[in-house]
Amino acid sequence: MNTSSQTPPSTSDGGLTAPVVAASGLTLATPAFSPLYQQIKTLILTSLQEGEWKPGDVIPSEQDLAGRYRVSQGTVRKAIDELAADNLVVRRQGKGTFVATHAERHIQYRFLRLQPDTGEEVRAERKIVECKRVRASADVARLLSLRSADPVVFVRRVLAFQGQPTILEDIWLPGSPFKGLTLEALSSDQGPMYAFFESEFGVRMVRAKEKIKAESASGESAALLGVASGHPLLTVERISYTYHDVPMELRRGTYRTDQHHYRNELS
Amino acid sequence: MNTSSQTPPSTSDGGLTAPVVAASGLTLATPAFSPLYQQIKTLILTSLQEGEWKPGDVIPSEQDLAGRYRVSQGTVRKAIDELAADNLVVRRQGKGTFVATHAERHIQYRFLRLQPDTGEEVRAERKIVECKRVRASADVARLLSLRSADPVVFVRRVLAFQGQPTILEDIWLPGSPFKGLTLEALSSDQGPMYAFFESEFGVRMVRAKEKIKAESASGESAALLGVASGHPLLTVERISYTYHDVPMELRRGTYRTDQHHYRNELS
DNA sequence: CAGTGGTCTAGACCACCAA
DNA sequence: TGGTGGTCTAGACCACTGC
Structure with a gap:
C-alpha cells in the first residue's frame, strides 16, 4: 500500500498491487501522497x-x-x-x-436548466431536424479533443413547450463512440437523449461546462424559433464529459427566454 | 439524545438538551429522525x-x-x-x-460568473452610481421576504473591465440590517462588496439563486453600458441568502456579453 | 515539539427494504 | 429475517503548521 504501515492490531496488507508512485519531479515539493x-x-x-x-x-x-x-x-x-x-x-x-443514470425520473433532465417563469415544467415536444455525418471543423475538433476533419455526428433538434418552439440545439458527437446513430433511432426514442446515449452507446455524461451569452437571433435561428430576426436569445455552449473528464459532446443551444429563464444556484 | 442508546462500552450521555421532537403529524410516515x-x-x-x-x-x-x-x-x-x-x-x-469569508483571495468574487472570452480575468473598475433609501415595491418586498413599503437601501453600480463598462447592477438590501450604508462608504471600499457587508454589517452571504434571460438593452441600460438601444444583454436576477436561508439581497444585473460569457458547471 | 486536521480500522447498533 | 446503507464511537497513526 502507499501509506507505509498503519492499522493498529492486525491487518493483512495484500490487495491493490499498484501503490501510488511518488512524483519525483523537478521540485522537491508535493510528495504526492494519495490516501x-x-x-x-x-x-x-x-x-x-x-x-x-x-x-x-x-x-x-x-x-x-x-x-x-x-x-x-x-x-x-x-x-x-x-x-x-x-x-x-x-x-x-x-x-x-x-x-447513476439519466433515465431516472428524479434525476432526469438534470442538465436542462431552462424553466418556465411561472408554473411547473411541462413535457417538451422534440423534433430532430437533422442528423448527419460530417468532418469536424477546427473549433469543433478542439473542443472535443479530436483532430480536424475527424468524423463526427451532427444533430440538430428543436424543443417546443406547449407548441411554442423554445430551444434550438446543434450537437456534435465524436464519430467512433456514436457509430450507427441515425435520425430514425433518435426520433423514435422517448425520454432524455442522455439516457438514450447510455443504453444505446454505453456513453454516460457525468458533468458539463457551459458558456452563456446573449445574442441577436440570426435569420436561421429566428426562423426555427419563430421570432423576428434580431430578437435577443440566450446562447449556451456546452461541453459534456464522461468518466475521467473525456469530452464526449459539444452542444450549442439557443434559447428563447420570453417565457422561460435559465436557473442557477451559487454557493 | 435523540437516538435512544448507542455507544458500545461507556459514554456519558449528557449534553444537547433538546432532542429532536418526533413529528407526530397527520400521517404516520416520516418518524423525523435526526442523526x-x-x-x-x-x-x-x-x-x-x-x-x-x-x-x-x-x-x-x-x-x-x-x-x-x-x-x-x-x-x-x-x-x-x-x-x-x-x-x-x-x-x-x-x-x-x-x-469562510468573501474577503479571501482564493474565494473572492465567488458569485461573479462573468469572465472574459479569452485570457485571464483583469481587475474591475467599480463606480457606485447611486445609493439611496427607498420603500420596497411589491415585488422587491416579496423577493426579500419583507412587507411592501418596508425601508430598503437601493444601490446602483457599474463595473468596467479595461475601461469598458460591462456590468450594471441594481441592488436592493433590507433596511434594518444595512442601516447606515452610504455611497461614500461603498465607494471608498476596496475589495468585494460581500466582504464589505461582512466587516461592516456582519452580514455574510452564503448562497444565491439566479434567473438568467436574454433581453434587449433599454434606453437607460444602453446608455450606462455604452451600447445601442436594442443590443442583446444578459440579465441576471440574483437573490442572496445568509445563514438559515434568510434572503438578504436582491440584485438585478445586466451584463454585456460581447467579450465576456457567463460560465457554469453542471454535474 | 505540541496541536490541528486527515486517514484508517474495528465493532456495535439503527433504519430501511425485500423476501 | 437477513442484507444494505447510515450512525456513532474509540483509538491509533500520519501529515502539516508553527512555536
Missing part, C-alpha cells in the same frame, strides 16, 4: 468506466468491496461518499448503491 | 449565525467541540464536513477550521 480511499475511488471509477457495472445497476455492497480491495468498510464508504457527491453513484438505504 | 451529527451541525450553524465566530476566525478544534457537545470527534468531524461542503467553513490541515 487509500482515493485509490479505492479510482478503482471503482475504472470499473464504472469499463462498464463492469452499467447505469442503473447495483454495485457490490460496501462489505464486498471492502473484501475485494482488502480495506475496511469505512474506507470504502468514504470512497463511495465522494462518488455519490459527484453524482456518479446513488445510495439507497436498505437496497444498495446504484450507478 | 446526532445533524444536530451538531445545527448547533454550530447557530453559533456562526449569532456571530460567536466571525468570518475569518478559527473555530474551536474538533476535540474541543466534541468535548463541548459530549460526542465523539468523529461525529463533530462529520458535521464539519458538511459545513465545509456547503462552503460555510474552510478546513486547513495543521491550522484549524475557519469561518
Whole structure:
C-alpha cells in the first residue's frame, strides 16, 4: 500500500498491487501522497468506466468491496461518499448503491436548466431536424479533443413547450463512440437523449461546462424559433464529459427566454 | 439524545438538551429522525449565525467541540464536513477550521460568473452610481421576504473591465440590517462588496439563486453600458441568502456579453 | 515539539427494504 | 429475517503548521 504501515492490531496488507508512485519531479515539493480511499475511488471509477457495472445497476455492497480491495468498510464508504457527491453513484438505504443514470425520473433532465417563469415544467415536444455525418471543423475538433476533419455526428433538434418552439440545439458527437446513430433511432426514442446515449452507446455524461451569452437571433435561428430576426436569445455552449473528464459532446443551444429563464444556484 | 442508546462500552450521555421532537403529524410516515451529527451541525450553524465566530476566525478544534457537545470527534468531524461542503467553513490541515469569508483571495468574487472570452480575468473598475433609501415595491418586498413599503437601501453600480463598462447592477438590501450604508462608504471600499457587508454589517452571504434571460438593452441600460438601444444583454436576477436561508439581497444585473460569457458547471 | 486536521480500522447498533 | 446503507464511537497513526 502507499501509506507505509498503519492499522493498529492486525491487518493483512495484500490487495491493490499498484501503490501510488511518488512524483519525483523537478521540485522537491508535493510528495504526492494519495490516501487509500482515493485509490479505492479510482478503482471503482475504472470499473464504472469499463462498464463492469452499467447505469442503473447495483454495485457490490460496501462489505464486498471492502473484501475485494482488502480495506475496511469505512474506507470504502468514504470512497463511495465522494462518488455519490459527484453524482456518479446513488445510495439507497436498505437496497444498495446504484450507478447513476439519466433515465431516472428524479434525476432526469438534470442538465436542462431552462424553466418556465411561472408554473411547473411541462413535457417538451422534440423534433430532430437533422442528423448527419460530417468532418469536424477546427473549433469543433478542439473542443472535443479530436483532430480536424475527424468524423463526427451532427444533430440538430428543436424543443417546443406547449407548441411554442423554445430551444434550438446543434450537437456534435465524436464519430467512433456514436457509430450507427441515425435520425430514425433518435426520433423514435422517448425520454432524455442522455439516457438514450447510455443504453444505446454505453456513453454516460457525468458533468458539463457551459458558456452563456446573449445574442441577436440570426435569420436561421429566428426562423426555427419563430421570432423576428434580431430578437435577443440566450446562447449556451456546452461541453459534456464522461468518466475521467473525456469530452464526449459539444452542444450549442439557443434559447428563447420570453417565457422561460435559465436557473442557477451559487454557493 | 435523540437516538435512544448507542455507544458500545461507556459514554456519558449528557449534553444537547433538546432532542429532536418526533413529528407526530397527520400521517404516520416520516418518524423525523435526526442523526446526532445533524444536530451538531445545527448547533454550530447557530453559533456562526449569532456571530460567536466571525468570518475569518478559527473555530474551536474538533476535540474541543466534541468535548463541548459530549460526542465523539468523529461525529463533530462529520458535521464539519458538511459545513465545509456547503462552503460555510474552510478546513486547513495543521491550522484549524475557519469561518469562510468573501474577503479571501482564493474565494473572492465567488458569485461573479462573468469572465472574459479569452485570457485571464483583469481587475474591475467599480463606480457606485447611486445609493439611496427607498420603500420596497411589491415585488422587491416579496423577493426579500419583507412587507411592501418596508425601508430598503437601493444601490446602483457599474463595473468596467479595461475601461469598458460591462456590468450594471441594481441592488436592493433590507433596511434594518444595512442601516447606515452610504455611497461614500461603498465607494471608498476596496475589495468585494460581500466582504464589505461582512466587516461592516456582519452580514455574510452564503448562497444565491439566479434567473438568467436574454433581453434587449433599454434606453437607460444602453446608455450606462455604452451600447445601442436594442443590443442583446444578459440579465441576471440574483437573490442572496445568509445563514438559515434568510434572503438578504436582491440584485438585478445586466451584463454585456460581447467579450465576456457567463460560465457554469453542471454535474 | 505540541496541536490541528486527515486517514484508517474495528465493532456495535439503527433504519430501511425485500423476501 | 437477513442484507444494505447510515450512525456513532474509540483509538491509533500520519501529515502539516508553527512555536
